[in-house]
Amino acid sequence: MAHSQFDLLRQRRFLPYFFVQALGAFNDNVFRQAIIGLLGAMAVAGTIDPGLRGTYTQLAPAIFILPYFLFSAVAGQFAERTDKARLIRITTAMEIAIMSVAALGFWLQSMPVLLVALFATGMQSTLFGPVKYSILPAVLKPEELTGGNGLVEMGTSISILIGMLIGGLVFALGGDAAPMIAGLLVIALAIAGNLVSRMIPSVPSVTPDLKINWNLxxxxxxxxxxxxxxxxxxxxxxxxxxxxxxxxxxxxxxxxxxxxxxxxxxxxxxxxxxxxxxxxxxxxxxxxxxxxxxxxxxxxxxxxxxxxxxxxxxxxxxxxxxxxxxxxxxxxxxxxxxxxxxxxxxxxxxxxxxxxxxxxxxxxxxxxxxxxxxxxxxxxxxxxxxxxxxxxxxxxxxxxxxxxxxxxxxxxxxxxxxxxxxxxxxVPEFAMRFVSWLMMRTLYRLRVHGIEKYVPDEGAALIVCNHVSYMDALILSGVIPRPVRFVMYYKIFNIPVMSWIFRTARAIPIAGARENPELMQKAFDEIDAALAAGELVGIFPEGALTKDGDIAAFKSGVERILKRAADAGRPVPVVPMALRGMWSSMWSHRDSRMRRMRLPRRFRAHVEVVVGDPIDGRTATAALLEDKVRALRGNDA
CATH class of the missing domain: 1.20.1250.20 (MFS general substrate transporter like domains)
Incomplete structure (x- = not known):
């Protein structure tokens, strides 16, 4: 099923919040641009000294940003301990009061009153700031965070632009009535924001007993x-x-x-x-x-x-x-x-x-x-x-x-x-993800089924998948929302260039018991520690790349991992996955080594990642997991 970030705009958990933050950015910039417009009108009318106009113009941005230095820390504490929906309603109610003072300043054409309102606006924005972004991980799923943040940034940038335009037009076109229009407009926008904020569902605090430290x-x-x-x-x-x-x-x-x-x-x-x-x-x-x-x-x-x-x-x-x-x-x-x-x-x-x-x-x-x-x-x-x-x-x-x-x-x-x-x-992870993202988007056309539904948003889980090519771990890490610690054969782990990506992704190299028993034991210890820490661990239980496109028998190592976790009193679920289309793609063993060296026509192959229901790790066996992965893969290798 296809998903779009725009689906969030039809859901109550996001839509009212989106409009509140957009209205807030819009009103702030209407107000600030209207102050500049008033200064220009007063200069034309000769009611303000030109030098004083320049002073006010330079002073205004400093007054607006000063509260961020003074009150951000206290605002963060309040946002941490208070229901976020309630705090948004409080800040939008504050905005109504502040914009009422601003309206008075416009009507009296009093810059001192407007600067007081501007400082209060900065304080209100400071209080809203921590809520604006901390509410998103509380109401969105991990796979929705990028889309949700994209909508918020889009809404903010466009609201700022339109706010500046409207604020400027008020005094460009409003004539003598411009101060009155500006005052009524900022009050109306504040009221609209408060009314919309009442539709935001409750988002309870996870630390309601946090004690406020007033030492700024x-x-x-x-x-x-x-x-x-x-x-x-x-x-x-x-x-x-x-x-x-x-x-x-x-x-x-x-x-x-x-x-x-x-x-x-x-x-x-x-x-x-x-x-x-x-x-x-x-x-x-x-x-x-x-x-x-x-x-x-x-x-x-x-x-x-x-x-x-x-x-x-x-x-x-x-x-x-x-x-x-x-x-x-x-x-x-x-x-x-x-x-x-x-x-x-x-x-x-x-x-x-x-x-x-x-x-x-x-x-x-x-x-x-x-x-x-x-x-x-x-x-x-x-x-x-x-x-x-x-x-x-x-x-x-x-x-x-x-x-x-x-x-x-x-x-x-x-x-x-x-x-x-x-x-x-x-932080090499940034560059590593760039390289892997570029490779995946260049080499393959990916489709994903079931990631959002079956991969847990938090907590430990073991991911098992069929093993077709050297790129399998990169593909899975690119489509799973959370970081995954992949277990891979040490010779693949040590492939030049790819090794840097695997190391940065904290992959776990493993060897066979006959090749290097010490490395094998160290790998099982790392796997257990990662699961105990609540991380996702990915393994390819076949133990090697497929040589014929079929799925080989799953080795018993997966049972050893699950038994160790269960014996420690922390059983983990197993999420079966299957890669489809990889056998006919680049870097599988379908062709001879010489043919794999050429640029094949399988460049940009269609590849699918299919995810199934999690299985209780206490009852999962290698044979059961193999059957699940085979069923997910179907007849398409």
Whole structure:
């Protein structure tokens, strides 16, 4: 049965939440853009000093982001101990009160009142932030995390864009009534968000007795340390912060870039921002399709390299100021080289989606449920730091060193490659998944049946499957949502290049009792330890690749694994799987060695992974499991 992330938009466990977070992002940006519009209107009317206008314009972003430093840690604790649906209703009720103050500021045309409301908006966003992402692993299945995060990122990026457009249009078209319209609009959006939030089902806390630590410094440090407990999560958080760094530099400089280097007006800036934002949305939505509904961190290196590549090309596309001015969108598109710039902006957005969505999914899937909100809070603190560094650093490089905006983009591309290489060298799993993902998507056309239904979302299980080619473990690891510790013959484990992938995936090499009894015993010990730790372990009970396409008799080693776990009082279920179509694919033993060396016509073979009902490990035998796998495979080898 085919699945789509858009199915979530028909389900109550996701749809109300999706609209609440989208409405929140939309309203925040309507409000912030309306403040800029009011400043412009007041400057035209002569009711504000031009110097003071510049001060307010620079002060507003700092006021909005300050609460992330001050209150993220406390917000993470509240999100951890409170029913998440209830907390969302509380934050949306806060938004109504805050936007009422904002409306008063618009009606009085009082910047101090608006800045107070802006600070309160930042505080409300800080409280909502940990809930926004920690609720997803509580309401979505592991195989839905990538698609759910893709929808959220798409909704957020598009909501930000539309919010900025609407906020700007209020004062561009509203005339004297604009302040009144802006005030009523932000209140109406806040009320709409609160009404929708009441439809979110209850999501009870797993740590309701958590004691709140009100010491902002110590708790902030503790939340940040939680992000660093696991190496993969630590570097995923760093990756998300880098995404915000790149986004801040790019979007912060787009207004001047559009005017100076593209020769455009404010309309062209909005167009450029729209191209980037829509690109992020498209990239975010494509992640589920490209990942095969698993948390596929192999997309992260692809996204990182793509972002840097298009940023670099953006520099070369227009390194010097434009020779024309006042271009609208159509005028710009008629200029030579304009399509290249549009493709670069869209490409940066698309690959940004590839980059950030799997990182969010990884953080959610690898973090203990009772710590997720606090880890997200710690990430938000780090994100805020990166945003501030990006903003200040960009200004300093331009004003102190005389860098141009294209030169800033060039430097960002180079640093992006270096940061990516550093992250991937520290956590080889990222690069390993990229290599395996690229190989699987290049060599095979995969279809999967029963993974979501029969592979447990958590806890130990033993996976058994027929063994047809050297690629079997890579295929299964690519379609199973959770990491799998595969047991494989040590000579396959030691194949050059592939060995690096297997080692990084923590595969377990094994040898026959006559070849290397010490390695065999060590393998059984590792298998038992992995199952005791609640991990998935995958084995190929035939003990060798099939030489004729048929399934060989399952060896008794599988019974030894299950008996050891049962005797220790922790029996594990066995999930039978079968590979179909692999016998006629690359790297099986169907052809002679010389024929296997050529590029065969079986390139991009149709391969299926079929999963059956779990079997109680206390009653499973090698013969029973062999029969189950044979039945799943059917007549198609």
């Amino acid at each position: 410094w110590s708790e902030s440090l503790k939340a940040w340390r939680l992000t660093r407990k696991q190496l993969a999560v630590r570097n995923a958080v760093l990756g998300v912060s880098w995404f915000w760094f790149v986004g801040t530099v790019l979007t912060g400089n787009l207004p001047v870039y559009a005017e100076t280097y593209l020769g455009g007006t404010q309309t062209l800036y909005v167009f450029a921002l729209a191209v980037f934002s829509i690109g992020v949305g498209i990239g975010s939505l494509l992640c589920e399709k490209l990942s095969g509904r698993v948390v596929e961190i192999g997309l992260v290196p692809l996204g990182a390299l793509g972002m840097s590549g298009f940023l670099l090309d953006l520099y070369f596309a227009r390194p010097d100021p434009a020779t024309v001015t006042g271009l609208d969108v159509m005028g710009f598109m008629a200029e030579p080289g304009s399509w290249r710039i549009v493709m670069d902006l869209a490409g940066i957005g698309v690959f940004s989606g590839f980059f950030v969505v799997p990182l969010f999914a990884l953080i959610q899937s690898r973090t203990p449920r009772e710590e997720t909100s606090r880890v997200i809070a710690g990430m938000n603190i780090q994100n805020a730091i990166f945003i501030v560094i990006a903003a200040i650093g960009g200004i300093a490089l331009q004003e102190k060193l005389g860098w141009t905006i294209p030169q800033l983009f060039h430097a960002l591309a180079v640093v992006g490659v270096l940061v990516s290489l550093w992250i991937f060298s520290i």
